[in-house]
Amino acid sequence: MPRLETLEMTIETGKRGLDRAPAYAINGHQLDFNEISGGNGSRETMRLVGSPQSFPHSLTLTGPDDGFWDIEKIEASFHVSDGGPYTVRLGAVTLDRETCLNLWYDRPPQLLDV
Amino acid sequence: MPTWFAKQVDENKFAADPAEGPADTEQSVPGAATHRQRRVIHAPLLASAPAVPAGSGIRIKAQLGSLEKQVVLMIDRPVLTGYSFWCASPADAANWSPLALALFDSGGVASVLIHENNITVTHQDTGQESDDAMARRFGQLVRVHLESGLPTMAECFLATMPSEEQVKEALQGAIDDEINPGIAAHSGEITLTAVKGNTAYIKMGGGCQGCAASSVTLRQGVEQSFRTAVPQLGALLDETDHAAGRNPFFTVLPAGMGT
Numbered sequence: 502m503p504r505l506e507t508l509e510m511t512i513e514t515g516k517r518g519l520d521r522a523p524a525y526a527i528n529g530h531q532l533d534f535n536e537i538s539g540g541n542g543s544r545e546t547m548r549l550v551g552s553p554q555s556f557p558h559s560l561t562l563t564g565p566d567d568g569f570w571d572i573e574k575i576e577a578s579f580h581v582s583d584g585g586p587y588t589v590r591l592g593a594v595t596l597d598r599e600t601c602l603n604l605w606y607d608r609p610p611q612l613l614d615v
Numbered sequence: 616m617p618t619w620f621a622k623q624v625d626e627n628k629f630a631a632d633p634a635e636g637p638a639d640t641e642q643s644v645p646g647a648a649t650h651r652q653r654r655v656i657h658a659p660l661l662a663s664a665p666a667v668p669a670g671s672g673i674r675i676k677a678q679l680g681s682l683e684k685q686v687v688l689m690i691d692r693p694v695l696t697g698y699s700f701w702c703a704s705p706a707d708a709a710n711w712s713p714l715a716l717a718l719f720d721s722g723g724v725a726s727v728l729i730h731e732n733n734i735t736v737t738h739q740d741t742g743q744e745s746d747d748a749m750a751r752r753f754g755q756l757v758r759v760h761l762e763s764g765l766p767t768m769a770e771c772f773l774a775t776m777p778s779e780e781q782v783k784e785a786l787q788g789a790i791d792d793e794i795n796p797g798i799a800a801h802s803g804e805i806t807l808t809a810v811k812g813n814t815a816y817i818k819m820g821g822g823c824q825g826c827a828a829s830s831v832t833l834r835q836g837v838e839q840s841f842r843t844a845v846p847q848l849g850a851l852l853d854e855t856d857h858a859a860g861r862n863p864f865f866t867v868l869p870a871g872m873g874t
Contacts, residue, residue, distance in 0.1 A: 559655070561653070561655055564653060572658070574661075575658065589660060590660070590662075591658035591659065591660060591661060592658055592661050594656065594657075594659075598653075599653060600653050600654050600655075600656050601653040601654070601655055602657070602658060603655050603656065606660070611678070612676050612677070612678055613676065613677045613679070613747060613750055613754075614674070614675070614677075615675050615676070615677040615688070615750050615753070615755065
Protein backbone atom coordinates (compact mmCIF):
# COMPACT_ATOMS: atom_id res chain seq x y z
CA MET A 502 0.00 0.00 0.00
CA PRO A 503 1.56 3.30 -1.03
CA ARG A 504 1.72 6.38 1.13
CA LEU A 505 -0.60 9.06 -0.20
CA GLU A 506 1.27 12.32 -0.08
CA THR A 507 -1.12 14.68 -1.83
CA LEU A 508 -4.63 14.44 -3.20
CA GLU A 509 -5.71 16.92 -5.86
CA MET A 510 -9.33 17.02 -6.93
CA THR A 511 -11.53 18.93 -9.29
CA ILE A 512 -15.23 18.62 -8.52
CA GLU A 513 -18.00 19.75 -10.82
CA THR A 514 -21.17 20.27 -8.83
CA GLY A 515 -24.56 19.52 -10.32
CA LYS A 516 -27.93 21.05 -9.55
CA ARG A 517 -27.58 21.06 -5.77
CA GLY A 518 -24.39 22.48 -4.30
CA LEU A 519 -22.72 22.18 -0.93
CA ASP A 520 -23.30 24.85 1.71
CA ARG A 521 -19.99 24.47 3.50
CA ALA A 522 -16.37 23.77 2.72
CA PRO A 523 -15.90 20.15 1.65
CA ALA A 524 -13.95 17.73 3.81
CA TYR A 525 -12.50 14.31 3.41
CA ALA A 526 -11.67 11.43 5.71
CA ILE A 527 -8.71 9.10 5.63
CA ASN A 528 -9.03 5.91 7.67
CA GLY A 529 -12.06 7.47 9.34
CA HIS A 530 -10.10 10.56 10.39
CA GLN A 531 -11.77 13.66 9.01
CA LEU A 532 -9.56 16.37 7.57
CA ASP A 533 -10.06 19.70 5.85
CA PHE A 534 -8.50 20.38 2.48
CA ASN A 535 -5.40 22.54 2.54
CA GLU A 536 -6.37 24.52 -0.53
CA ILE A 537 -9.80 25.27 -1.95
CA SER A 538 -10.47 27.42 -4.97
CA GLY A 539 -13.45 27.94 -7.21
CA GLY A 540 -17.01 27.46 -6.02
CA ASN A 541 -19.09 24.64 -4.59
CA GLY A 542 -22.49 26.10 -5.44
CA SER A 543 -24.86 24.81 -8.08
CA ARG A 544 -23.13 24.16 -11.44
CA GLU A 545 -19.80 25.41 -10.15
CA THR A 546 -16.36 23.84 -10.22
CA MET A 547 -13.86 23.79 -7.40
CA ARG A 548 -10.32 22.61 -7.05
CA LEU A 549 -9.16 21.01 -3.84
CA VAL A 550 -5.78 19.99 -2.53
CA GLY A 551 -5.27 17.82 0.54
CA SER A 552 -2.08 16.47 2.06
CA PRO A 553 -3.00 13.38 4.05
CA GLN A 554 0.60 12.08 4.20
CA SER A 555 -0.65 8.67 5.21
CA PHE A 556 -1.46 5.15 4.10
CA PRO A 557 -5.09 5.05 3.01
CA HIS A 558 -7.07 2.00 4.03
CA SER A 559 -10.07 4.16 3.28
CA LEU A 560 -10.37 7.60 1.73
CA THR A 561 -13.75 9.25 1.42
CA LEU A 562 -15.32 12.58 0.53
CA THR A 563 -17.70 13.59 3.28
CA GLY A 564 -21.30 14.26 2.34
CA PRO A 565 -23.27 17.34 3.40
CA ASP A 566 -24.52 17.74 6.97
CA ASP A 567 -28.03 18.33 5.65
CA GLY A 568 -29.72 18.10 2.30
CA PHE A 569 -28.06 16.75 -0.81
CA TRP A 570 -24.93 17.43 -2.83
CA ASP A 571 -25.11 16.56 -6.52
CA ILE A 572 -21.74 15.88 -8.03
CA GLU A 573 -21.48 15.73 -11.80
CA LYS A 574 -17.87 14.75 -12.16
CA ILE A 575 -14.72 14.32 -10.12
CA GLU A 576 -11.16 14.14 -11.31
CA ALA A 577 -8.85 12.94 -8.55
CA SER A 578 -5.08 12.85 -8.85
CA PHE A 579 -3.07 10.83 -6.37
CA HIS A 580 0.53 11.67 -5.60
CA VAL A 581 1.83 8.52 -3.94
CA SER A 582 5.13 7.26 -2.64
CA ASP A 583 5.59 4.37 -5.05
CA GLY A 584 5.78 6.04 -8.42
CA GLY A 585 4.43 8.93 -10.36
CA PRO A 586 0.99 10.45 -9.87
CA TYR A 587 -2.08 8.90 -11.39
CA THR A 588 -5.59 10.16 -12.03
CA VAL A 589 -9.05 8.61 -11.87
CA ARG A 590 -12.28 10.14 -13.17
CA LEU A 591 -15.60 9.56 -11.48
CA GLY A 592 -19.10 10.16 -12.77
CA ALA A 593 -22.29 11.54 -11.26
CA VAL A 594 -23.27 10.76 -7.69
CA THR A 595 -25.39 12.37 -4.97
CA LEU A 596 -24.29 12.56 -1.35
CA ASP A 597 -26.41 13.19 1.73
CA ARG A 598 -25.93 13.29 5.48
CA GLU A 599 -25.78 9.51 5.70
CA THR A 600 -23.20 8.93 2.98
CA CYS A 601 -19.65 9.56 1.98
CA LEU A 602 -18.00 8.88 -1.37
CA ASN A 603 -15.19 6.42 -1.83
CA LEU A 604 -12.18 8.23 -3.25
CA TRP A 605 -9.45 5.63 -2.95
CA TYR A 606 -8.51 3.78 -6.08
CA ASP A 607 -5.33 1.84 -6.63
CA ARG A 608 -3.18 2.80 -9.55
CA PRO A 609 -5.05 1.71 -12.69
CA PRO A 610 -3.53 -1.35 -14.28
CA GLN A 611 -1.35 -0.84 -17.29
CA LEU A 612 -3.18 -1.60 -20.53
CA LEU A 613 -1.47 -2.43 -23.80
CA ASP A 614 -2.75 -3.10 -27.27
CA VAL A 615 -1.17 -6.42 -28.13
CA MET B 616 1.14 6.21 20.08
CA PRO B 617 0.65 9.39 18.05
CA THR B 618 -0.87 12.28 19.90
CA TRP B 619 -3.84 12.44 17.54
CA PHE B 620 -4.70 8.84 18.24
CA ALA B 621 -4.52 9.30 22.00
CA LYS B 622 -6.74 12.33 21.72
CA GLN B 623 -9.17 10.42 19.61
CA VAL B 624 -9.43 7.65 22.16
CA ASP B 625 -9.61 10.05 25.10
CA GLU B 626 -12.31 12.19 23.61
CA ASN B 627 -14.09 9.30 21.94
CA LYS B 628 -14.05 11.12 18.63
CA PHE B 629 -11.62 11.83 15.84
CA ALA B 630 -9.65 15.03 15.93
CA ALA B 631 -10.54 17.46 13.19
CA ASP B 632 -7.30 19.40 13.26
CA PRO B 633 -5.40 18.65 10.05
CA ALA B 634 -2.21 19.93 11.57
CA GLU B 635 -2.06 16.87 13.76
CA GLY B 636 -2.49 14.54 10.82
CA PRO B 637 -3.30 10.87 10.70
CA ALA B 638 -0.94 8.07 11.54
CA ASP B 639 1.78 7.15 9.13
CA THR B 640 2.63 3.68 10.20
CA GLU B 641 -0.18 2.68 12.51
CA GLN B 642 -3.53 1.71 11.16
CA SER B 643 -6.42 3.90 12.13
CA VAL B 644 -9.46 2.33 13.65
CA PRO B 645 -12.48 3.75 11.91
CA GLY B 646 -15.01 1.93 13.99
CA ALA B 647 -13.50 2.74 17.35
CA ALA B 648 -14.69 6.29 17.58
CA THR B 649 -15.77 8.56 14.82
CA HIS B 650 -17.39 11.86 14.06
CA ARG B 651 -20.31 10.15 12.37
CA GLN B 652 -20.58 6.80 10.70
CA ARG B 653 -21.57 7.23 7.09
CA ARG B 654 -22.29 4.66 4.45
CA VAL B 655 -19.59 4.51 1.81
CA ILE B 656 -20.94 4.78 -1.73
CA HIS B 657 -19.19 4.58 -5.08
CA ALA B 658 -19.41 6.79 -8.14
CA PRO B 659 -19.10 5.26 -11.59
CA LEU B 660 -15.50 5.08 -12.70
CA LEU B 661 -15.12 6.80 -16.05
CA ALA B 662 -12.82 5.52 -18.75
CA SER B 663 -9.71 7.61 -19.07
CA ALA B 664 -8.85 6.61 -22.61
CA PRO B 665 -11.06 6.82 -25.69
CA ALA B 666 -12.32 3.56 -27.11
CA VAL B 667 -10.44 2.20 -30.07
CA PRO B 668 -12.61 2.32 -33.21
CA ALA B 669 -13.88 -1.03 -34.34
CA GLY B 670 -11.98 -2.75 -37.12
CA SER B 671 -12.16 -6.04 -38.90
CA GLY B 672 -9.23 -7.71 -37.16
CA ILE B 673 -9.18 -9.25 -33.72
CA ARG B 674 -8.32 -6.58 -31.20
CA ILE B 675 -6.71 -7.61 -27.91
CA LYS B 676 -5.82 -5.49 -24.91
CA ALA B 677 -3.48 -6.81 -22.23
CA GLN B 678 -3.75 -5.83 -18.61
CA LEU B 679 -0.59 -6.41 -16.63
CA GLY B 680 -1.07 -7.55 -13.05
CA SER B 681 0.71 -5.64 -10.35
CA LEU B 682 0.63 -8.17 -7.52
CA GLU B 683 1.42 -11.37 -9.32
CA LYS B 684 2.84 -12.50 -12.60
CA GLN B 685 -0.35 -12.33 -14.53
CA VAL B 686 -1.46 -11.04 -17.91
CA VAL B 687 -5.16 -10.65 -18.65
CA LEU B 688 -5.87 -10.65 -22.38
CA MET B 689 -9.16 -8.94 -23.17
CA ILE B 690 -10.40 -9.95 -26.60
CA ASP B 691 -13.03 -8.01 -28.52
CA ARG B 692 -15.18 -11.13 -28.96
CA PRO B 693 -16.17 -14.14 -26.83
CA VAL B 694 -13.62 -16.92 -26.65
CA LEU B 695 -15.57 -19.33 -24.45
CA THR B 696 -19.20 -18.79 -23.50
CA GLY B 697 -21.41 -20.61 -21.01
CA TYR B 698 -18.44 -22.25 -19.32
CA SER B 699 -14.93 -21.38 -18.29
CA PHE B 700 -11.71 -23.33 -18.30
CA TRP B 701 -8.69 -23.35 -16.02
CA CYS B 702 -5.61 -25.52 -16.14
CA ALA B 703 -2.15 -25.49 -14.65
CA SER B 704 -0.36 -28.11 -16.70
CA PRO B 705 0.39 -28.76 -20.37
CA ALA B 706 -1.05 -32.25 -19.95
CA ASP B 707 -4.47 -30.92 -18.95
CA ALA B 708 -4.30 -28.35 -21.71
CA ALA B 709 -3.54 -31.10 -24.23
CA ASN B 710 -6.65 -32.96 -23.12
CA TRP B 711 -9.09 -30.07 -23.11
CA SER B 712 -7.97 -26.92 -24.88
CA PRO B 713 -5.88 -26.43 -28.04
CA LEU B 714 -5.67 -22.71 -27.26
CA ALA B 715 -4.35 -23.27 -23.72
CA LEU B 716 -1.88 -25.84 -25.06
CA ALA B 717 -0.57 -23.30 -27.56
CA LEU B 718 0.05 -20.89 -24.70
CA PHE B 719 1.84 -23.52 -22.62
CA ASP B 720 3.94 -24.55 -25.62
CA SER B 721 5.10 -20.97 -26.08
CA GLY B 722 6.94 -21.22 -22.77
CA GLY B 723 6.90 -19.62 -19.37
CA VAL B 724 3.23 -20.31 -18.61
CA ALA B 725 2.10 -21.49 -15.16
CA SER B 726 -1.68 -21.51 -15.64
CA VAL B 727 -4.35 -20.44 -18.10
CA LEU B 728 -7.91 -19.32 -17.36
CA ILE B 729 -10.33 -18.83 -20.25
CA HIS B 730 -13.60 -17.10 -19.43
CA GLU B 731 -15.90 -15.34 -21.87
CA ASN B 732 -13.82 -12.60 -23.58
CA ASN B 733 -10.84 -12.92 -21.27
CA ILE B 734 -7.81 -15.15 -21.09
CA THR B 735 -5.76 -14.87 -17.92
CA VAL B 736 -2.22 -16.18 -18.23
CA THR B 737 -0.19 -16.60 -15.05
CA HIS B 738 3.43 -16.84 -16.01
CA GLN B 739 6.67 -17.91 -14.42
CA ASP B 740 9.12 -15.20 -13.56
CA THR B 741 12.17 -16.10 -15.61
CA GLY B 742 13.60 -12.61 -15.58
CA GLN B 743 14.50 -13.00 -19.24
CA GLU B 744 11.49 -11.27 -20.76
CA SER B 745 9.77 -8.04 -19.81
CA ASP B 746 6.10 -8.11 -18.86
CA ASP B 747 5.30 -6.01 -21.93
CA ALA B 748 7.10 -8.37 -24.28
CA MET B 749 5.44 -11.38 -22.68
CA ALA B 750 1.99 -9.80 -23.01
CA ARG B 751 2.62 -9.04 -26.70
CA ARG B 752 3.81 -12.60 -27.29
CA PHE B 753 0.70 -14.08 -25.64
CA GLY B 754 -1.58 -11.66 -27.45
CA GLN B 755 -0.10 -12.42 -30.85
CA LEU B 756 -0.32 -16.15 -30.18
CA VAL B 757 -4.00 -15.92 -29.26
CA ARG B 758 -4.75 -13.77 -32.30
CA VAL B 759 -3.06 -16.23 -34.67
CA HIS B 760 -4.89 -19.15 -33.03
CA LEU B 761 -8.31 -17.53 -33.28
CA GLU B 762 -7.77 -16.25 -36.81
CA SER B 763 -6.67 -19.70 -37.95
CA GLY B 764 -10.08 -21.11 -37.03
CA LEU B 765 -8.69 -23.63 -34.57
CA PRO B 766 -11.07 -24.35 -31.68
CA THR B 767 -10.60 -22.90 -28.23
CA MET B 768 -11.75 -26.10 -26.56
CA ALA B 769 -11.59 -29.75 -27.52
CA GLU B 770 -14.87 -31.37 -28.52
CA CYS B 771 -14.78 -33.58 -25.42
CA PHE B 772 -14.64 -30.58 -23.09
CA LEU B 773 -18.28 -30.76 -22.07
CA ALA B 774 -18.47 -34.55 -22.01
CA THR B 775 -17.26 -34.90 -18.43
CA MET B 776 -18.64 -31.58 -17.19
CA PRO B 777 -20.76 -31.98 -14.03
CA SER B 778 -24.13 -30.27 -13.86
CA GLU B 779 -24.50 -26.91 -12.14
CA GLU B 780 -26.30 -28.66 -9.27
CA GLN B 781 -23.45 -31.10 -8.83
CA VAL B 782 -20.91 -28.27 -8.88
CA LYS B 783 -22.95 -26.27 -6.39
CA GLU B 784 -23.33 -29.22 -4.04
CA ALA B 785 -19.64 -30.10 -4.09
CA LEU B 786 -18.52 -26.49 -3.54
CA GLN B 787 -21.00 -25.96 -0.73
CA GLY B 788 -19.67 -29.12 0.88
CA ALA B 789 -16.12 -27.75 0.70
CA ILE B 790 -17.29 -24.49 2.26
CA ASP B 791 -19.17 -26.18 5.09
CA ASP B 792 -16.65 -28.89 5.89
CA GLU B 793 -13.32 -27.21 5.26
CA ILE B 794 -13.25 -23.54 4.38
CA ASN B 795 -15.58 -21.82 6.81
CA PRO B 796 -14.42 -23.82 9.85
CA GLY B 797 -10.88 -22.82 8.91
CA ILE B 798 -11.50 -19.09 8.66
CA ALA B 799 -13.93 -18.90 11.56
CA ALA B 800 -11.02 -18.01 13.82
CA HIS B 801 -10.76 -14.73 11.87
CA SER B 802 -14.52 -14.21 12.00
CA GLY B 803 -14.57 -14.78 8.28
CA GLU B 804 -17.06 -16.64 6.17
CA ILE B 805 -17.43 -17.58 2.53
CA THR B 806 -20.80 -17.69 0.78
CA LEU B 807 -21.37 -19.37 -2.54
CA THR B 808 -23.67 -16.93 -4.34
CA ALA B 809 -24.05 -18.61 -7.73
CA VAL B 810 -22.78 -21.26 -10.09
CA LYS B 811 -23.12 -20.65 -13.83
CA GLY B 812 -21.90 -23.53 -15.91
CA ASN B 813 -18.67 -24.37 -14.11
CA THR B 814 -17.99 -20.80 -12.99
CA ALA B 815 -18.41 -20.10 -9.27
CA TYR B 816 -19.27 -16.77 -7.67
CA ILE B 817 -18.57 -16.18 -4.00
CA LYS B 818 -18.77 -13.44 -1.42
CA MET B 819 -16.37 -13.04 1.46
CA GLY B 820 -18.00 -11.84 4.64
CA GLY B 821 -17.22 -11.11 8.27
CA GLY B 822 -13.54 -10.57 8.90
CA CYS B 823 -12.69 -11.38 5.27
CA GLN B 824 -14.57 -8.39 3.84
CA GLY B 825 -12.04 -5.67 3.28
CA CYS B 826 -9.22 -7.66 4.86
CA ALA B 827 -5.84 -6.98 3.27
CA ALA B 828 -5.17 -10.73 3.17
CA SER B 829 -8.49 -11.64 1.54
CA SER B 830 -6.85 -12.21 -1.85
CA VAL B 831 -4.43 -14.68 -0.26
CA THR B 832 -7.33 -16.47 1.46
CA LEU B 833 -9.09 -16.63 -1.88
CA ARG B 834 -6.17 -17.92 -3.93
CA GLN B 835 -4.43 -20.20 -1.47
CA GLY B 836 -7.39 -21.37 0.57
CA VAL B 837 -10.74 -21.17 -1.13
CA GLU B 838 -9.54 -21.77 -4.68
CA GLN B 839 -7.43 -24.80 -3.79
CA SER B 840 -10.28 -26.38 -1.81
CA PHE B 841 -12.73 -25.68 -4.62
CA ARG B 842 -10.50 -27.15 -7.31
CA THR B 843 -9.98 -30.27 -5.22
CA ALA B 844 -13.74 -30.61 -4.77
CA VAL B 845 -14.53 -29.90 -8.44
CA PRO B 846 -11.57 -30.51 -10.76
CA GLN B 847 -13.60 -29.14 -13.69
CA LEU B 848 -14.10 -25.79 -11.94
CA GLY B 849 -13.33 -22.90 -14.28
CA ALA B 850 -13.31 -19.31 -13.05
CA LEU B 851 -13.78 -18.42 -9.40
CA LEU B 852 -15.06 -14.87 -9.08
CA ASP B 853 -15.15 -12.84 -5.88
CA GLU B 854 -18.20 -10.56 -5.84
CA THR B 855 -17.35 -9.02 -2.49
CA ASP B 856 -17.31 -5.24 -2.32
CA HIS B 857 -14.28 -5.03 -0.06
CA ALA B 858 -14.54 -1.26 0.29
CA ALA B 859 -18.21 -1.24 1.26
CA GLY B 860 -19.73 -1.05 4.68
CA ARG B 861 -19.31 1.33 7.51
CA ASN B 862 -16.34 -0.43 8.98
CA PRO B 863 -14.79 -2.92 6.63
CA PHE B 864 -11.39 -3.19 8.21
CA PHE B 865 -11.89 -3.44 11.93
CA THR B 866 -14.86 -4.18 14.09
CA VAL B 867 -13.24 -3.74 17.48
CA LEU B 868 -10.19 -2.01 18.84
CA PRO B 869 -7.12 -4.21 18.74
CA ALA B 870 -6.24 -5.68 22.12
CA GLY B 871 -4.71 -3.17 24.48
CA MET B 872 -5.62 -0.10 22.45
CA GLY B 873 -9.00 0.58 23.95
CA THR B 874 -7.87 1.94 27.26
